[in-house]
Amino acid sequence: xxxxxFEFKEGLLIAFRAxxxxxxxxxxxxxxxxxxxxxxxxxxxxxxxIDNSFQDGISALGSDVLYVDKWAWFSNEDWWRLRNRxxxxxxxxxxxxxxxxxPIAVAPVISARQTVKFGDRRVESVFLNxxxxxxxxxxxxxxxQGRFYNEVESNASRQVAVxxxxxxxxxxxxxxxxxxxxxxxxxxxxxxxxxxxxxxxxLGPFNPDNQVFIPIGTIFxxxxxxxxxxxxxxxxxxxxxxxxxTKAEAEGVMRKVRGLKHDEENDFSINxxxxxxxxxxxxxxxxxxxxxxxxxxxxxxxxxxxxNIMFVSVRxxxxxxxxxxxxxxxxxxxxxxxxxxxxxxxxxxxIAGLIAAILGSMALNQYFPTSIQPQxxxxxxxxxxxxxxxxxxxxxxxxxKLDPVDSLRYE
Amino acid sequence: MNIINIEHIAKIYQVGLxxxxxxxxxxxxxxKNEYVAIMxxxxxxxxxxxxxxxxxxxxxxxxxxxxxxxxxxMTDNDLARIRNKEIGFVFQTFNLLPRSDxxxxxxxxxxxxxxxxxxxxxxxKKALVDVGLADRIDHKPNELSGGQRQRVAVAxxxxxxxxxxxxxxxxxxxxxKTGEEIMQLFNELHEKGNTIILVTHxxxxxxxxARIIRLKDGLVEKDEQVSKRQIPxxxxxxxx
Numbered sequence: 001x002x003x004x005x006f007e008f009k010e011g012l013l014i015a016f017r018a019x020x021x022x023x024x025x026x027x028x029x030x031x032x033x034x035x036x037x038x039x040x041x042x043x044x045x046x047x048x049x050i051d052n053s054f055q056d057g058i059s060a061l062g063s064d065v066l067y068v069d070k071w072a073w074f075s076n077e078d079w080w081r082l083r084n085r086x087x088x089x090x091x092x093x094x095x096x097x098x099x100x101x102x103p104i105a106v107a108p109v110i111s112a113r114q115t116v117k118f119g120d121r122r123v124e125s126v127f128l129n130x131x132x133x134x135x136x137x138x139x140x141x142x143x144x145q146g147r148f149y150n151e152v153e154s155n156a157s158r159q160v161a162v163x164x165x166x167x168x169x170x171x172x173x174x175x176x177x178x179x180x181x182x183x184x185x186x187x188x189x190x191x192x193x194x195x196x197x198x199x200x201x202x203l204g205p206f207n208p209d210n211q212v213f214i215p216i217g218t219i220f221x222x223x224x225x226x227x228x229x230x231x232x233x234x235x236x237x238x239x240x241x242x243x244x245x246t247k248a249e250a251e252g253v254m255r256k257v258r259g260l261k262h263d264e265e266n267d268f269s270i271n272x273x274x275x276x277x278x279x280x281x282x283x284x285x286x287x288x289x290x291x292x293x294x295x296x297x298x299x300x301x302x303x304x305x306x307x308n309i310m311f312v313s314v315r316x317x318x319x320x321x322x323x324x325x326x327x328x329x330x331x332x333x334x335x336x337x338x339x340x341x342x343x344x345x346x347x348x349x350x351i352a353g354l355i356a357a358i359l360g361s362m363a364l365n366q367y368f369p370t371s372i373q374p375q376x377x378x379x380x381x382x383x384x385x386x387x388x389x390x391x392x393x394x395x396x397x398x399x400x401k402l403d404p405v406d407s408l409r410y411e
Numbered sequence: 412m413n414i415i416n417i418e419h420i421a422k423i424y425q426v427g428l429x430x431x432x433x434x435x436x437x438x439x440x441x442x443k444n445e446y447v448a449i450m451x452x453x454x455x456x457x458x459x460x461x462x463x464x465x466x467x468x469x470x471x472x473x474x475x476x477x478x479x480x481x482x483x484x485m486t487d488n489d490l491a492r493i494r495n496k497e498i499g500f501v502f503q504t505f506n507l508l509p510r511s512d513x514x515x516x517x518x519x520x521x522x523x524x525x526x527x528x529x530x531x532x533x534x535x536k537k538a539l540v541d542v543g544l545a546d547r548i549d550h551k552p553n554e555l556s557g558g559q560r561q562r563v564a565v566a567x568x569x570x571x572x573x574x575x576x577x578x579x580x581x582x583x584x585x586x587x588k589t590g591e592e593i594m595q596l597f598n599e600l601h602e603k604g605n606t607i608i609l610v611t612h613x614x615x616x617x618x619x620x621a622r623i624i625r626l627k628d629g630l631v632e633k634d635e636q637v638s639k640r641q642i643p644x645x646x647x648x649x650x651x
Contacts, residue, residue, distance in 0.1 A: 003525060006525060006527075007525075010522050014522075017510075017511065017515075018510075021510035021511075022510075319506070320508060322506075323506045323507075323508065324519070324523075325467075325491065325494075326465070326467060326494060326500050326506070327494065327495060327500065327519055327520045327523065327567065328491050328492065328494045328495020328496070328520050328523040328524065328571075329491065329495075329523050330487070330488045330491040330492070330523075331487055331488065331491075332488075333523060403468075404467050404468075405462050405467050405468050408467075408502070408506065
C-alpha cells in the first residue's frame with residue numbers, strides 16, 4: 001500500500017516535470033478543458049440564478065395563499081368556458097368571508113393596469129391592485145416606509161396608496177416618497193406606505209415590485225365599473241401545512257356562495273402558487289438539460305483534444321519511454337505517469353475554468369442573476385479529473401506497451 | 412562467481428513474411444569482475460545479444476540465467492526490476508532525459524527502485540562525484556559536453572550498484588580524446604570490482620577489455636582471453 005502511494009507521488013512529480021518542460025503545449029492543451037468547464041459552470045450558475053429569482057418571486061405570492069378566481073391559472077378547460085363563468089363580486093366576497101372558518105385572512109382583489117405619475121416622472125403599466133385593509137394580512141409584506149392603509153381609510157375609500165419599491169425608486173429617486181401625492185389615471189392619491197423589494201427578477205409580465213395598492217372602493221369609483229370586473233378572493237391558510245384543508249373548505253364555501261347544486265361543476269377556480277411552481281419547474285428542467293447538453297459538448301471536444309495531444313506526446317517521447325523502461329520503469333509506472341500527466345492537465349484546466357467561471361458569474365451578475373454553488377465546483381473538478389483519466393487512458397496504455405528495444409531505436 | 416550463463420539461445424524475428432535469425436545458437440558464461448568486449452560486423456547479432464544480456468528482450472529459444480535465476484521466461488515487470496537493480500546501461504547516444512538536470516537523470520533508477528527522497532539524492536550525488544562531475548550536478552544535458560553527458564550516463568548506470576555494466580558503443584559519439592577518457596573511467600570501474608560488458612565494432616576500443624567475444628552471423632566465432640591488457644598500439648588516442 002505504501003508502495004502504491006510512493007509510486008503515485010513520484011509519478012505525479014515526474015508528470016509535473018514533464019508538463020513544465022513543455023509549457024506551451026501544456027497550456028494549449030489545457031485550453032480545451034478550460035473553455036469547456038468555464039462555459040458549463042457559467043451556464044449552470046446562470047440557470048441557477050434565474051431559478052432562484054423565479055422561486056423568490058413566486059414565493060412572494062406566498063405558499064399559504066389561495067386565489068379564488070373566475071379564471072384558472074393552469075387548466076385544460078376551454079378558455080371559452082372560463083370566460084363565460086359568472087364574475088365574482090363583492091357580495092360573493094362578503095358571504096365567503098362570513099362562512100369560511102379556517103383562513104386567517106380573506107381579502108378581495110381587483111386589478112387594472114395604469115400609468116402612475118409624479119410631477120414630470122411617470123411609470124407605465126403599473127399593476128394597480130384594489131383591496132381592503134385585510135389584504136396586508138394575506139401577504140408577508142415588509143415596509144421600507146410607512147404602512148398599509150387601515151380599515152378606516154379602506155372603508156371610506158380614501159384616496160391613499162401603497163407603492164412597490166420599483167415604483168418608488170422610479171418616481172422618487174431620492175427616496176422621499178412618503179406623504180407625497182401621486183396621480184393615478186388622473187386621480188390623486190397620497191402615499192402612506194412604500195414596500196420593500198420583494199422578488200427581483202421574473203421573466204414575464206408580473207413584477208411584484210411594480211405594484212400599487214389602493215382601497216378597493218377607489219377602483220370601483222375611478223377605474224373599473226363594478227359590474228364589469230371580476231374580483232379575486234385571496235385566502236390565507238393558517239400555515240402552509242393546512243393549505244389543502246383550507247382549500248377544501250374554500251371550495252365548499254364557494255360552492256355554497258355561488259349557489260351550486262351538488263351535481264354542478266365549480267364555476268370558479270382556486271389557484272395556488274404550487275401550480276405555478278410545478279409548471280415553472282418543468283420548463284426550467286428542459287432549459288437546464290438543453291443548456292448543459294450543449295455546453296457539455298464543448299467539454300467533450302476539449303477531451304478529444306486532450307486525447308489527441310497525449311497520443312502525439314507519446315509518439316514524440318518514444319525514445320524517452322524506451323530510456324525509462326531500460327533503466328527499470330515497469331509498464332504500470334509508465335501508464336501511471338502518462339495518466340497523471342493528462343489528469344493534471346485536465347485538473348489544472350478545470351480549476352482555471354472554474355475560477356474564470358466564478359469571475360464571469362460575478363461580472364454577469366450585473367445584468368442577469370447568477371448563483372454560484374459549491375456543488376458546481378465539486379462537479380467541475382470531478383468532471384475535469386475524469387476527463388483527464390478517460391482521455392489519457394488509451395495514449396497512456398499505448399506508451400506502457402511500447403517495446404523498449406524498438407523505442408530506444410526510435411529517432 | 413558466475414553472473415551470466417547463456418545456453419544455446421536463439422532469437423528469431425518476424426519481418427513481414429520472412430523470418431530473420433538474429434541469433435542462431437549462442438552459449439557463453441561471464442563471471443564477476445570480468446571485462447568482456449563483444450565484437451562483430453553489422454548483422455552479426457551483437458545488438459540482439461546485448462538486448463538479451465540487458466534483459467530488454469527474451470530469447471526465442473534457449474536459457475539465460477542471470478545470477479542463477481532463469482530470466483528467459485520472465486514477465487515484463489520482473490525483467491524491468493532486474494534492469495533496474497542489476498544492470499547499468501551506457502548507450503552510444505547517452506540517452507539522458509533532455510529536460511532534466513544531471514541529478515534527476517542519475518536518481519531516476521532509484522526512483523523506480525522505490526528509494527525515498529533524501530536517500531536517493533545522496534546516492535545520486537555521490538555517483539556524480541565518483542565520475543568527476545561534482546560541479547555539474549544541476550546542469551541539464553544541453554549544458555554539458557559530450558564527455559560529460561556520457562559520464563552522467565555512467566553515473567546513472569552505477570547508482571543502483573548493478574551486477575553488470577552494459578555499454579553499447581560508449582565512445583561512438585565522442586571524439587577520440589574524450590573517448591579515451593571514458594575508457595579510462597571504465598578501466599577504473601573494472602578495477603573497483605565491477606563487471607563490464609562492452610559492445611563495439613572498433614578494435615581499439617575492444618582491446619581495453621580482458622576478453623573478446625567475436626560474433627558472426629548469429630554465432631560465436633571466437634571467444635578469447637586477452638591475457639595482458641596492453642594500451643593498444645592502434646590507439647588513436649592520447650597525445651595532445
